[in-house]
Amino acid sequence: MSSRRGVVILGAGNVASALAPALDAAGYSIRQVFSRDIQNAVTLAETLGSAEPIDRLDAVVGDAEFYIVSLTDKAIADIAGQLKGTGGLWMHTSGGIPANELAPASGDYGVLYPLQTFSKGRPVDFADVPVFIEANTPGNLEKIREIAEKISKIVSEADSNKRLRLHAAAVFACNFVNYLWSNADAILAEGGESLEVLYPLIKETLAKAIAISPYAAQTGPARRGDSAVTERHVTVMTPRQATLYRLLAQEIADTYLKDIPL
Amino acid sequence: MSSRRGVVILGAGNVASALAPALDAAGYSIRQVFSRDIQNAVTLAETLGSAEPIDRLDAVVGDAEFYIVSLTDKAIADIAGQLKGTGGLWMHTSGGIPANELAPASGDYGVLYPLQTFSKGRPVDFADVPVFIEANTPGNLEKIREIAEKISKIVSEADSNKRLRLHAAAVFACNFVNYLWSNADAILAEGGESLEVLYPLIKETLAKAIAISPYAAQTGPARRGDSAVTERHVTVMTPRQATLYRLLAQEIADTYLKDIPL
Numbered sequence: 141m142s143s144r145r146g147v148v149i150l151g152a153g154n155v156a157s158a159l160a161p162a163l164d165a166a167g168y169s170i171r172q173v174f175s176r177d178i179q180n181a182v183t184l185a186e187t188l189g190s191a192e193p194i195d196r197l198d199a200v201v202g203d204a205e206f207y208i209v210s211l212t213d214k215a216i217a218d219i220a221g222q223l224k225g226t227g228g229l230w231m232h233t234s235g236g237i238p239a240n241e242l243a244p245a246s247g248d249y250g251v252l253y254p255l256q257t258f259s260k261g262r263p264v265d266f267a268d269v270p271v272f273i274e275a276n277t278p279g280n281l282e283k284i285r286e287i288a289e290k291i292s293k294i295v296s297e298a299d300s301n302k303r304l305r306l307h308a309a310a311v312f313a314c315n316f317v318n319y320l321w322s323n324a325d326a327i328l329a330e331g332g333e334s335l336e337v338l339y340p341l342i343k344e345t346l347a348k349a350i351a352i353s354p355y356a357a358q359t360g361p362a363r364r365g366d367s368a369v370t371e372r373h374v375t376v377m378t379p380r381q382a383t384l385y386r387l388l389a390q391e392i393a394d395t396y397l398k399d400i401p402l
Numbered sequence: 403m404s405s406r407r408g409v410v411i412l413g414a415g416n417v418a419s420a421l422a423p424a425l426d427a428a429g430y431s432i433r434q435v436f437s438r439d440i441q442n443a444v445t446l447a448e449t450l451g452s453a454e455p456i457d458r459l460d461a462v463v464g465d466a467e468f469y470i471v472s473l474t475d476k477a478i479a480d481i482a483g484q485l486k487g488t489g490g491l492w493m494h495t496s497g498g499i500p501a502n503e504l505a506p507a508s509g510d511y512g513v514l515y516p517l518q519t520f521s522k523g524r525p526v527d528f529a530d531v532p533v534f535i536e537a538n539t540p541g542n543l544e545k546i547r548e549i550a551e552k553i554s555k556i557v558s559e560a561d562s563n564k565r566l567r568l569h570a571a572a573v574f575a576c577n578f579v580n581y582l583w584s585n586a587d588a589i590l591a592e593g594g595e596s597l598e599v600l601y602p603l604i605k606e607t608l609a610k611a612i613a614i615s616p617y618a619a620q621t622g623p624a625r626r627g628d629s630a631v632t633e634r635h636v637t638v639m640t641p642r643q644a645t646l647y648r649l650l651a652q653e654i655a656d657t658y659l660k661d662i663p664l
Contacts, residue, residue, distance in 0.1 A: 236631040305593040308635040313586035314607040315622030316650045317579045322616040324575035326664040331567040345576040354584040360577030369498040373570040388578045402588040
């Protein structure tokens with residue numbers, strides 16, 4: 141164990157591209173960045189001192205202290221199988237995958253899950269990102285906690301089930317919400333407007349949801365049971381938007397007017 | 403015309419309860435507040451100097467200068483018909499209703515539409531609320547503009563079609579988004595967590611959407627085509643949430659992976 145050193149980053153996507161620089165800045169030595177697309181590996185490695193970009197798994201060093209897997213969920217078990225018995229402390233960064241999918245790669249494994257949305261080219265201050273950790277032993281948990289606390293001020297434990305719940309809620313609160321904003325943007329663009337006109341509304345919607353809870357903050361024609369306006373609204377939408385609109389309006393009406401639990 | 407004076411507010415709901423105090427603060431004399439529920443009329447009137455709370459339409463004074471209708475969309479035409487020929491300058495505050503639904507009440511009418519979400523008990527600084535105006539004559543438009551500019555810094559013209567589009571987009575960006583936050587909150591509550599843990603994520607989601615557009619900012623398993631995580635996520639949801647989740651995940655996949663236009 142004592143001869144192991146440094147960190148291998150497996151992945152060069154949105155999460156890896158935010159996490160690796162944070163680790164680098166915290167003093168960890170990133171030895172390699174792996175991506176199936178060498179250009180992605182090169183781009184990320186260039187931001188990380190002397191990290192080596194690689195695109196073949198047989199080039200992964202066998203003596204790193206930490207292996208961090210930031211790949212799509214379905215690639216995690218696959219890569220742990222292909223790098224069977226490598227050893228070192230392995231962790232993945234996924235919200236939805238149990239820790240033990242890494243077990244083939246090493247007897248020491250866990251999770252370091254940053255609950256944030258990352259996009260390449262958009263810097264995020266990792267210190268403010270909530271990080272949820274899990275490991276297969278108390279000793280490994282402390283090692284992962286040490287890493288997490290060097291990059292974030294907000295570190296908590298979460299087992300696989302709690303993490304799955306956090307991730308599922310995040311998909312509603314982030315991915316799906318963002319998709320609705322895209323639709324609002326498209327509806328406005330079709331009339332020569334921009335989403336900017338809605339920024340005061342969007343900001344107040346968020347502030348109010350935080351202040352009094354989103355359930356209490358719900359307003360709008362669907363909550364009031366105003367179906368006439370629904371019929372007018374769909375006239376300015378594409379068929380896809382109209383279908384989505386009707387469905388969400390019905391969901392809100394079911395919740396607030398028929399008292400059907402969420 | 404010169405003997406007409408003051409303002410009658412028809413409605414005592416969320417919009418009226420934000421708009422009437424802003425008009426009062428701008429120096430307008432609110433003479434009456436009408437609501438079918440007298441208690442609502444009383445509660446709002448109490449915040450407005452000497453306004454009289456009323457719950458019968460035959461008590462509405464006939465010599466006000468301005469009549470502002472902040473009722474549900476379906477009540478607007480009804481009340482204009484019941485107060486036929488009252489005269490004065492009438493305006494409603496609805497995003498989805500044409501101005502001319504007020505025509506029975508007066509030959510002078512228009513719209514003063516505040517594009518914001520209002521909830522009673524939550525103060526909003528009206529100065530920062532975008533207000534869209536429309537009227538049946540240039541002279542009436544200038545009168546409505548004068549009122550709007552006394553209460554808001556952001557006043558623009560919008561005809562009924564543009565207003566309908568703004569309102570439809572606002573339903574996506576505000577009402578529907580808020581409903582998704584409610585669902586996230588419920589998913590977390592079921593596991594003993596609170597929505598608070600997602601605030602950094604929610605704030606960054608909004609900041610990123612503003613910075614690079616929501617379309618470009620889209621991330622998450624649905625965009626990546628990761629259907630395995632969808633199947634795990636639904637295990638921590640109620641059947642209603644699971645149905646909504648699958649539908650929105652499919653919409654995102656259709657948009658980003660099949661390139662189907664919004």
